[in-house]
Each structure stands twice: as C-alpha cells, then as structure tokens.
Amino acid sequence: MFKKIFLYSLITNFFFTKKIFAAESGGMPQLDPEFWISQIFWLVLTFGMLYIVLSKLILPKISANLELRKSQIQENIEAAEKQRESSEAKLKEFDGIILKSKVEAKNIFKDAREKVIKNINSKKEILDKQIDDEIKKAEVEIDTLRQSAPEKINKIAVVTSAEILKKLIGAEVNNSSISAIVDDLVKKNGDKYYGH
Amino acid sequence: MAANPMTQFEVYRIGPEIKVGAFDISFTNASLFMVISSLAILIIFNLGSKKNSILPNKIQLLAELSYSFVSKMISDTAGSKAKPYFSFIFSLFMFVLFCNMFGMIPYTFTVTSHIIVTFILAAFIFIGVTVVGFIKHGFGYLKLFVPSGVPIVLLPLIVVIEIISYLSRPISLSVRLFANMMAGHTMMKVFGGFVVSLGIVGGWLPLSFSVALTGLEILVAFLQAYVFAILTCIYLNDALNLHH
Numbered sequence: 416m417f418k419k420i421f422l423y424s425l426i427t428n429f430f431f432t433k434k435i436f437a438a439e440s441g442g443m444p445q446l447d448p449e450f451w452i453s454q455i456f457w458l459v460l461t462f463g464m465l466y467i468v469l470s471k472l473i474l475p476k477i478s479a480n481l482e483l484r485k486s487q488i489q490e491n492i493e494a495a496e497k498q499r500e501s502s503e504a505k506l507k508e509f510d511g512i513i514l515k516s517k518v519e520a521k522n523i524f525k526d527a528r529e530k531v532i533k534n535i536n537s538k539k540e541i542l543d544k545q546i547d548d549e550i551k552k553a554e555v556e557i558d559t560l561r562q563s564a565p566e567k568i569n570k571i572a573v574v575t576s577a578e579i580l581k582k583l584i585g586a587e588v589n590n591s592s593i594s595a596i597v598d599d600l601v602k603k604n605g606d607k608y609y610g611h
Numbered sequence: 612m613a614a615n616p617m618t619q620f621e622v623y624r625i626g627p628e629i630k631v632g633a634f635d636i637s638f639t640n641a642s643l644f645m646v647i648s649s650l651a652i653l654i655i656f657n658l659g660s661k662k663n664s665i666l667p668n669k670i671q672l673l674a675e676l677s678y679s680f681v682s683k684m685i686s687d688t689a690g691s692k693a694k695p696y697f698s699f700i701f702s703l704f705m706f707v708l709f710c711n712m713f714g715m716i717p718y719t720f721t722v723t724s725h726i727i728v729t730f731i732l733a734a735f736i737f738i739g740v741t742v743v744g745f746i747k748h749g750f751g752y753l754k755l756f757v758p759s760g761v762p763i764v765l766l767p768l769i770v771v772i773e774i775i776s777y778l779s780r781p782i783s784l785s786v787r788l789f790a791n792m793m794a795g796h797t798m799m800k801v802f803g804g805f806v807v808s809l810g811i812v813g814g815w816l817p818l819s820f821s822v823a824l825t826g827l828e829i830l831v832a833f834l835q836a837y838v839f840a841i842l843t844c845i846y847l848n849d850a851l852n853l854h855h
Contacts, residue, residue, distance in 0.1 A: 453636045458728050459731075465653065465706055474701060481679070487665060
C-alpha cells in the first residue's frame with residue numbers, strides 16, 4: 416500500500432518538478448519597467464503621506480507623552496525625596512528631644528543625689544558635733560570626777576579609819592592626825608592607787 | 612498552482628489604467644500594499660499616542676518602545692545633531708519594516724522586493740545626505756574623500772576608491788534590501804513547491820524547511836529594515852559630523 420503511494424508520488428513528482436523548471440524561464444518581474452513609474456509614484460505618495468502625518472501629528476504626541484511621563488515620574492520621585500527628607504528631619508528632631516530629656520533626667524537625678532548627699536552630710540556633721548559635745552561633756556565630767564576622786568577617797572579613808580579605830584580601840588582619834596597619815600600614804604603610794 | 616517562484620513578484624493593475632501624460636500610474640498590487648503598510652503604521656501609532664497614562668497599555672507601549680528604539684539608534688550612530696531627521700528615519704524604518712512584514716503573510720505582495728522601490732528610497736537618502744553635507748560644510752564636505760593620515764603617494768588612489776565607495780552607496784543600500792527580500796521569498800516559494808510536488812510522503816522535509824525559513828525570514832525582515840535605517844543614520848553621521 417505505502418509502496419504504491421510512494422511510487423506514485425515519485426512519478427508525479429517528476430512531472431511537477433519538470434513543470435517548475437520549465438516555467439522559470441520567465442525571468443525577474445522586478446526588471447520589467449512596465450510599472451516602474453507607477454511604483455515610484457505610489458511610493459512617493461504613500462511614503463510622503465506617512466512621513467507628513469507621522470512627523471506633524473503622531474511623533475510629537477508620542478514625544479510629548481514620553482516627556483510628560485518622565486517629568487511626572489521625576490516629580491513623584493522628587494516629592495518622595497522631599498517627604499523622606501522631612502521625615503528624616505523629624506526623626507532627628509525627635510532624637511534631639513529624647514537626648515535632651517535624657518540629659519535633663521540625668522541632671523535631675525544628679526541634683527537630687529547631690530542634695531541628698533549634702534543633706535546627709537550636714538546631718539552627719541550636726542550629729543558628729545552633738546556626739547563630740549556629748550563626749551567632751553562626759554570627758555569633762557569624768558575628769559572632774561577623777562580629779563575629785565582622791566580627795567573623796569582620802570576623806571572616806573579618813574572617816575572609815577576613824578570609825579575603825581573607834582570600834583577597835585574605842586578611842587576617838589583626831590581626824591587631822593589620821594588625815595595627815597593618809598596624806599602621807601597618798602603622797603608615798605598615790606601613784607599606785609590612782610594610776611597617775 | 613503557481614509553480615514559478617517568481618510569479619509572486621509580478622505587478623498587476625488593480626482597477627482601471629490611469630495615465631498622466633505618457634506615464635502609467637495605475638493602482639497596482641504594489642501600490643495596494645504600500646497603502647496598507649502606511650495605513651497600518653498610522654493606525655497603530657495613532658492608537659498608541661492617543662491616550663497618555665502613566666502605565667501604558669499594550670499599543671501605547673509598542674508605540675513608545677518603537678519611538679525610543681529608533682531614537683536611541685539615531686543618537687548612538689549619528690549623535691544629537693541628527694535630531695531633526697528623526698521623523699524621516701522613523702518613517703523610513705517603519706515603512707520598510709511593515710512592507711517586509713506584510714510580505715510574510717501568504718498571498719501578499721512584498722513591496723520591498725522590487726529594486727525600483729528600494730532604489731528610489733536609497734537614491735533619495737543618498738541625494739538628501741549629500742545635500743545636507745554640502746549645506747553643513749560647504750565644499751569642505753569634499754574632505755570626506757580625503758582620509759587623514761594617508762601617505763601622499765597613496766592619496767590619488769585612496770580618493771578614487773573613496774569616491775567610488777561613496778557613489779555606490781545607493782546601489783549597495785537598495786540592492787541589499789531588494790536581494791534579501793527577493794531571495795528569501797523565492798526560497799520559500801521553491802520549498803513550498805517541493806512540498807506540493809513531493810506529496811504526502813516526501814513533502815514533510817521541505818515543509819519543515821519552510822517552517823524554519825518562515826522564522827528566518829521574519830528575522831531577516833526586521834533585520835533588513837534595521838540595517839536600512841542604521842545605514843541611513845551612518846551616512847547622515849558622515850554628512851553631519853565630518854570626521855575625516
């Protein structure tokens with residue numbers, strides 16, 4: 416079946432190709448000057464019209480459209496740039512405010528601290544003074560007590576010695592003689608007794 | 612079946628014969644596709660420029676991308692002095708591109724596959740560039756033919772070569788476009804013919820070639836329009852900024 420078709424096509428093929436090459440002797444229609452004038456005329460006419468309409472009406476419009484778009488986009492970009500700048504300025508301002516308030520807070524804290532420290536210091540000073548005064552008073556008291564102590568002790572010693580003598584021997588001894596003895600003892604051994 | 616691959620390039624009259632004096636300016640299939648291409652360009656770019664939204668819709672994006680593409684191409688090759696010629700180069704690029712692309716639709720006619728069309732375009736560019744050069748630089752424009760730093764002995768030869776290369780610009784420009792378009796379309800037609808003649812058994816190979824060629828031809832259609840426009844820019848650059 417296929418073989419038949421193939422053979423058939425080969426045969427017809429031969430006829431057709433013969434026909435093709437036979438008809439080719441006509442040459443190029445391009446070189447036939449019959450319609451040259453007509454082609455020139457219509458070329459000049461159509462191309463001229465095309466050129467005039469394009470250059471006068473259409474191309475300026477396209478160019479204007481392009482320019483307009485370009486300028487519009489440029490404008491938008493500029494506006495965006497401006498907004499960005501303003502927002503940046505605002506941000507800077509905000510940052511400044513924050514910085515300032517931070518410094519202020521620091522200052523307030525510092526002031527408060529100083530105040531408190533000063534307060535504490537002054538109070539401490541007062542207290543120290545009071546304590547010093549107290550200590551001085553106490554010291555003075557102790558001093559006076561200490562100064563008066565030997566005398567008192569001497570007196571006590573004299574009186575008690577007198578009492579003891581009275582009880583022991585039942586005789587009254589003159590206080591002045593006892594005190595003389597005590598004084599004598601004190602003079603001899605006072606350092607031992609009072610730690611001076 | 613149109614077996615001859617060249618019949619697709621035939622020009623025929625549509626409607627009555629119009630004669631102005633001795634000249635036949637009848638409306639032909641070539642004229643039809645010139646009109647269609649121009650109208651398509653105008654419609655697309657009119658729609659693309661009508662509304663201006665910050666986020667462009669598809670057709671507006673297309674128009675604006677084409678605009679910036681051509682604008683960048685001109686400023687890259689010819690510098691800022693070429694700005695007044697932007698409209699012309701844009702029209703030229705779009706016209707050639709659309710004619711090439713419309714030619715890729717089956718059963719259409721490719722305007723740019725005709726040497727006379729491409730030659731008129733190239734000749735106009737050549738004359739225009741030369742005029743611009745002489746207006747900008749006066750007779751100083753002739754310095755274009757005298758490259759700097761060439762030994763005196765070689766100078767006569769170099770000048771002759773430069774003049775020949777300058778004068779051959781319109782020919783090379785027009786033949787490049789015409790030959791590319793014609794060769795591509797002829798090749799596609801030949802492969803298409805093979806598909807028919809080899810039938811259901813052997814036709815698959817040329818068919819796949821045809822598909823691949825269609826992609827290639829679309830690329831060539833764009834590329835040739837680009838080359839045509841960029842060469843115009845380069846010639847314009849020579850006229851505007853005399854480097855030699």
